[in-house]
Amino acid sequence: MDNIIRVITVFNKRKADLKEYRWYKILIRYASVGRLKLMAWSIVRAVLIIGISFIILYPLLMKISMFFMDQKDLYDRTVKWIPKNLTLENVKIALEYMNYWHTFMNTVKVVLFTTVLQTISCTLVGYGFARFRFPGRSLLFSLVIFTLLVPPQTIMVPLYMNFRILRLLDTYWPYILTSATCMGIRNGLYIYMIRQFFRQMPKEIEEAAMVDGAGVFKTFYSVMLPSATPVLVTTVLFSIVWQWNDTFYANLFWVKNQVLSSALSALTDNYQQFLRITEGIHEFSPVYRSLLDNVGMLLVIFPLLILYAFAQKYFIESIERSGIVG
Amino acid sequence: MPKKGLTLQQKRAWSGIIFILPFLIGFVLFFAYPMILSAIFSFSRMTIHTTGYELSRVGIKNYRDAFLVDPTFNRELVESVGNMLMDVPLVIFFSFFSSVLLNQKFRGRTLARVIFFLPVVMSSGIIATMESTDYLRNYVMTLGVINQNVETSTVLGSFRLSHYLLEIGLHPTMVNYITSAVNRINDIVSMSGVQILVFLSALQTIPPSLFEASNIEGATGWENFWKITFPMLSPYILTCVVYTVIDYFMSPKNVVMETIRTTAFVLANFTYSAALAWIYFIVVSILLLIIVRIISKRVFYYE
Numbered sequence: 001m002d003n004i005i006r007v008i009t010v011f012n013k014r015k016a017d018l019k020e021y022r023w024y025k026i027l028i029r030y031a032s033v034g035r036l037k038l039m040a041w042s043i044v045r046a047v048l049i050i051g052i053s054f055i056i057l058y059p060l061l062m063k064i065s066m067f068f069m070d071q072k073d074l075y076d077r078t079v080k081w082i083p084k085n086l087t088l089e090n091v092k093i094a095l096e097y098m099n100y101w102h103t104f105m106n107t108v109k110v111v112l113f114t115t116v117l118q119t120i121s122c123t124l125v126g127y128g129f130a131r132f133r134f135p136g137r138s139l140l141f142s143l144v145i146f147t148l149l150v151p152p153q154t155i156m157v158p159l160y161m162n163f164r165i166l167r168l169l170d171t172y173w174p175y176i177l178t179s180a181t182c183m184g185i186r187n188g189l190y191i192y193m194i195r196q197f198f199r200q201m202p203k204e205i206e207e208a209a210m211v212d213g214a215g216v217f218k219t220f221y222s223v224m225l226p227s228a229t230p231v232l233v234t235t236v237l238f239s240i241v242w243q244w245n246d247t248f249y250a251n252l253f254w255v256k257n258q259v260l261s262s263a264l265s266a267l268t269d270n271y272q273q274f275l276r277i278t279e280g281i282h283e284f285s286p287v288y289r290s291l292l293d294n295v296g297m298l299l300v301i302f303p304l305l306i307l308y309a310f311a312q313k314y315f316i317e318s319i320e321r322s323g324i325v326g
Numbered sequence: 327m328p329k330k331g332l333t334l335q336q337k338r339a340w341s342g343i344i345f346i347l348p349f350l351i352g353f354v355l356f357f358a359y360p361m362i363l364s365a366i367f368s369f370s371r372m373t374i375h376t377t378g379y380e381l382s383r384v385g386i387k388n389y390r391d392a393f394l395v396d397p398t399f400n401r402e403l404v405e406s407v408g409n410m411l412m413d414v415p416l417v418i419f420f421s422f423f424s425s426v427l428l429n430q431k432f433r434g435r436t437l438a439r440v441i442f443f444l445p446v447v448m449s450s451g452i453i454a455t456m457e458s459t460d461y462l463r464n465y466v467m468t469l470g471v472i473n474q475n476v477e478t479s480t481v482l483g484s485f486r487l488s489h490y491l492l493e494i495g496l497h498p499t500m501v502n503y504i505t506s507a508v509n510r511i512n513d514i515v516s517m518s519g520v521q522i523l524v525f526l527s528a529l530q531t532i533p534p535s536l537f538e539a540s541n542i543e544g545a546t547g548w549e550n551f552w553k554i555t556f557p558m559l560s561p562y563i564l565t566c567v568v569y570t571v572i573d574y575f576m577s578p579k580n581v582v583m584e585t586i587r588t589t590a591f592v593l594a595n596f597t598y599s600a601a602l603a604w605i606y607f608i609v610v611s612i613l614l615l616i617i618v619r620i621i622s623k624r625v626f627y628y629e
Contacts, residue, residue, distance in 0.1 A: 045427060052424065053441045056515055059457060060448060066462075074462075121348040132342025133335070140346065147357055149611065151576055153586040154603040157367060157596045158360035161379060181352025191349065216341040234523075238446070245451025248578055251591070261452040290461035297453055308447045312440045 063298040066291055067091065074287050094296045097270045098263040104303075107244060107259040110175055115239045117179035119232065122187055126194025127220060131206065141195075148188035152248060160252055174253040185242045185249065190235045197231040198224065230318030237308075237315055244304055260300045267296045368601035374594075381597075388601035399602060402581045403609060410574045410613075413514065416507050417570050418563060421518040425525035426555065446519035454516060455579050517573065521566045528562040529555070557626040564621050571617060575610045582606055 061081070070085035078084075094100070129141050163174050178184050182191060201224060209219040250262045258266075268289045275281040308315075332340070343350075368388055370381040392399050428439055449457060491501045507514065536554050545553065578584065586606065590599035 042432065045430070045432065049427060049438050052515065053438065055511055056441055056444055059512070060444075062462075121352075125346045125349040128342045128345025132338050132345065134339035134342040137342070140350070143353060144349065147353065148572060149614065150357075150361070151583065151586075151603060151607055151610065153583055154364055154600070154607050155357060155360035156364075156587070156603070157590055157600050158363035159356065160590075161363075161596075162360070178352065178356050180348060181356060182349045183352040183356040216338070220345075241447050242450055245453055247452045247455070248587075251587075264452055265456070286461040293456055293460060294462065297456060301448060301453055304447050308444070312443075315443070316436060316439050 063294045066294045067298055069291070071288055071291065074291060090292060090295045091299075093271060094267060094292060094299055097274070098260070098267050098296060098299070099258070100260075100263075100299060103258050103260050103263045106257060107261075109172065110250075110259055111240055111243045113172055114175050114179040114184055114243050115236055117176060118182070118184045118187055118190065118239050119236055121180055121182045122190040122235065123194055123225070123228070123232065125182055126191045127198050127224065129191070130195045130198035131201075131224075144188045144191050146188075147183070148186065156248075156252060163253065170254050170257050175249070178249075184239070185246055186238070190239065193235060194228070194231055197228060201227070230314075233311065233314045233318045237311055240307065241304060245300075264293075264296045264300050268292050364600045365604065367597045368604050370597050372597045374596075384597075388598050389605065391598065392602055392605055399582075399585065402585055403606070406575070406580055406582050407609070407613065410571060412503070412506075413510075413517070413574060414567060414570050416514050417517050417521060418566055420514055421521035421566065422525055422559070422563070424518065425522045425529060426551070428522070428526060429529045442522055443519055445516040446523075449516035449519075451578065454577065457516075458513060458579055517570065520573075521570060524562055524566055524569070525559060528559055532558045560625045561627060564618065564625055567617060567621060568614065571610075571614055575606075 065081045065083065068086045068088065068091070069079075069083035070087045070089075073079040073083045073085055076084065125144075129137065129144075159174075160169075163169050168174055168177075175184075179187075182188075205223060206219055209223045214223065245261055247261045247265055250259045254262070271292065272281075272284060272289075275284065366381070369383060369385060371384050371387075373380045373382075424442060428435065428442060432438075491504060492498065496504075532555065536558075537550060540550055540554060574580070576583070582602075583606075586599050586602045589595050589602060
């Protein structure tokens with residue numbers, strides 16, 4: 001540092017070479033160790049974040065690139081991202097063999113029912129666990145966690161048998177019944193999140209509402225619930241996404257009817273079946289199968305991506321305020 | 327429910343029970359009852375009629391078959407547990423690291439967060455299952471560009487990486503672990519969405535006063551991280567490990583889950599599949615217990 005300052009005083013005396021003088025000024029401004037460290041870190045951080053983002057986006061970019069790609073281009077060494085021969089053929093096949101519009105409507109209905117019911121029931125239960133004291137509360141709450149630990153395969157067969165005997169398979173009832181009673185996909189997690197959120201609310205709010213004459217339920221929905229939006233957004237988003245992509249319950253509750261996820265898993269097999277009957281082709285190439293799968297996958301997650309694009313603002317905000325770990 | 331003579335506390339207790347009533351009903355009807363039934367199934371043989379089914383007791387035959395007769399189940403179970411033990415540390419490390427990154431202030435942070443949570447939307451359920459087995463993706467990820475079979479280095483260059491690591495003098499098993507982690511980075515990233523969320527919101531709960539105090543004492547960022555951030559987050563490491571283990575065992579990608587499902591619905595062997603599910607459940611529970619024991623000893627609790 002002393003050296004630099006001496007150099008600068010020398011330069012101050014004879015400012016003949018203005019260019020070099022400026023250079024030393026810049027050096028002094030940026031050469032402090034702390035600043036250098038900060039800059040180095042922010043570069044490293046940028047590289048890391050861009051790298052990981054690329055890894056995350058890679059499958060999506062690949063699907064988008066394949067969406068209009070002709071089969072020929074897959075074998076073309078010069079084609080990497082942007083297809084040479086554009087075609088809608090694969091999209092048409094995927095739409096047809098997934099019976100897209102019909103299964104799409106089915107999925108929307110299922111997801112709508114389950115999301116609304118799960119959110120309501122889990123909010124009630126989470127609130128009950130957070131704000132009231134009753135005998136056996138901690139034991140009952142450990143049962144909530146227990147439902148998360150048990151693989152759904154354990155209860156799969158009896159559930160299937162019971163709904164079969166009741167003739168409720170292929171209707172919306174299995175979804176409605178399980179969702180309304182907090183037994184849908186990972187509902188224990190939602191209860192846990194919501195409980196953690198309500199637990200951190202100050203007791204004074206509740207007491208103030210009670211003094212003003214609000215009953216237990218009135219306190220719940222007009223005082224406590226409005227502030228719970230962040231955690232509810234997270235719950236709704238999770239429950240939509242997990243139900244949308246779920247095949248386990250879709251195959252368990254619906255044998256003949258299909259939702260998008262189950263249609264997607266059967267897509268290439270169905271098409272191959274068709275080709276076998278009409279053209280006698282027994283096995284098509286794994287590359288083409290993968291192409292069709294990718295087109296189908298993009299068709300399935302496209303609505304979710306749109307939804308996420310709209311909801312991300314609330315979702316990202318909710319991370320800071322939901323306090324799901326409380 | 328008696329109306330008269332209740333104290334305020336008793337009244338509140340009753341309202342609490344009314345609030346959790348949906349769960350109680352669901353737990354009994356759609357959880358406890360099926361679980362008991364499935365336990366009974368696992369000790370029986372089932373004959374199916376058009377109207378229902380009939381059970382006959384066979385003792386522990388199903389369980390014995392699973393371990394002694396079934397050629398694949400043992401192997402799949404061990405494989406699944408082994409993979410879990412390999413993946414969970416990676417997922418935790420990655421999500422911890424990402425959440426610390428995403429918690430810092432920088433330009434484009436919101437965009438970065440949007441992208442980092444994309445796996446929650448994009449890789450769950452069927453999409454995750456299909457992607458992990460997708461021919462083209464695996465091909466591109468492991469061999470470089472299609473039609474270039476001679477290409478020896480992978481997209482992420484782990485071939486060269488392993489070379490360097492061996493040169494440094496690391497043990498080959500360690501090198502294998504690191505390179506396989508690099509090759510499966512996609513799977514690891516796609517498993518980490520919820521964990522990043524948990525860590526990120528846990529970071530918000532650290533009182534800023536701690537950092538202020540330590541900065542005044544002259545601590546560096548590195549020291550702050552190891553002396554404040556890490557211990558304060560350690561309880562959530564436990565939460566995330568438990569979540570990851572459960573998520574790993576419950577995901578439809580898991581071979582054992584798939585076997586149990588096909589045993590029931592493709593081979594129509596319902597009772598045997600119930601026995602497999604119970605074995606699986608017990609194995610998972612024991613593993614979880616051990617893991618929780620080990621970690622909770624090292625966890626730091628604030629206050």
